[in-house]
Amino acid sequence: MAAAARRTAEVGVTSARGARILVATDSLSDADLVRKLLSEEFDNVSISTDPDRSVEDFERRKPEVLVLAFNALEKAERYYLGLYRRGTAVHALPHRTVILCNKDDVRRVYELCKKEYFDDYILFWPMTHDAPRLPMAVHHALRQMAASRAAPANTAELAAQARRIAELEAQLEQYAARGQARVEEASRSLRAAGQHIGAALDHFGRRLTEGELRNVVELKDRSGFETELGRLKAQQIEPQLRAAVDAVAPVRQWADGFREAFAPQIESARSMKALADQLRPLVLTVDDDEFQHRLLTQMLADAGLDLSFATSGAEALGALRKRRPDLVLRRRHAAYRGCNEFQ
Incomplete structure (x- = not known):
């Protein structure tokens, strides 16, 4: 000890x-x-x-x-x-x-x-x-x-962190949607590539069978060639393309599962943000006129704000140290001690 x-x-x-x-x-x-x-x-x-x-x-x-x-x-x-x-x-x-x-x-x-x-x-x-x-x-x-x-952190700090965490939901949704779009785009590209390859082979076969390439290739068995070309497409090319399309499917499933896996955390983030939104913005008014305090209180009664008043620069400093305001109001021509620093 x-x-x-x-x-x-x-x-x-x-x-x-x-x-x-x-x-x-x-x-x-x-x-x-x-x-x-x-x-x-x-x-x-x-x-x-x-x-x-x-x-x-x-x-x-x-x-x-x-x-x-x-x-x-x-x-x-x-x-x-x-x-x-x-x-x-x-x-x-x-x-x-x-x-x-x-x-x-x-x-x-x-x-x-x-x-x-x-x-x-x-x-x-x-x-x-x-x-x-x-x-x-x-x-x-x-x-x-x-x-x-x-x-422990104070209420304002916790509220700020809660709002930042809640912002992750939109970012996660954005990235998930972007990933889903990329997956769909890749699947469409693979299917289109398969169609283009099939069409190109068909076109090549027609040119051979119609004699356009007789100076290059001599076709002795037209029927047998067409059979072999069909077998090539069915047994070699199309399975490879289907396998490539199927390989993209787990990525799509992962994107869908991503949302489900993080659903509880996202819901918690929403709840935290709802609690944080109950912490209203703080407006600090620096003015030595009590009438102005009452006037502002009446004018901003329905604005959803927390109001704080200071009658001097020293009081304003004390308020600033306790909680950072979202807005500071100061009467332009106030002449009391220490408040010129707020100009």
Whole structure:
């Protein structure tokens, strides 16, 4: 037991050292400082300091832990919202966020983490004597990642997979129909070839018996030739052609049996899709006007949609992390904090 526990711990330490960590900030000096602190325990620490390449950096590095090392909370919010607005991978890539804050923002950051807009925070500015707190937070984040990987998929993920599986029915039918058509085409071609061969032999026989080829072949027994030609067709050519046509029949039977064999699975896929279709598309509205919320609720009441509302960029970020919406609505001239990232 003790040896097994030690091996498990060693595997955990090894995986933690190689974990992908991305430090995002707009200050090169802060990036170097944070990377130096983390590099003592982690081997794969990258930095992202160019705002124009933030999405590219994130999607290339695919971090398991994202450290937001901005010296102001608003910058961190803007950066993270930008990943959701302009990127495609942040929705699908499991990761944890650790935000570094100053003492003026610590209360608000605490509230944001409690609401699960971010995962963890550290009072980093001004620097304290608790330097190990940063790598410890990363260790906690990696443990959360490991636990989440073992957790079952959420409803939206299951619904998406069910829809993909259901699409296989149409593809299977398409391929089966295409295979059936090819089989029928091959059978027709073989039968037509037999007819053409028979007609060609008959034509050749007529030319011989009518004397068209007397300079090439001398026909001494017309009746005997016709008998032998008929025997050649009946005993040699026609059986070979029938055998070729019969050889195609098992393929036709296989195509029919293919549908029957997969009928239970296809029916299950249909049932899964029916359940998935009950999960309605999600529309996220980012607007601080409660009247607009009520208005949209009334307007879209019969549209078969799930509606989610956020009154600020931070609330929108929390909604995005919980479930990716199918559509985001934002009032064009809204002037509240953080929502310009949705333009």
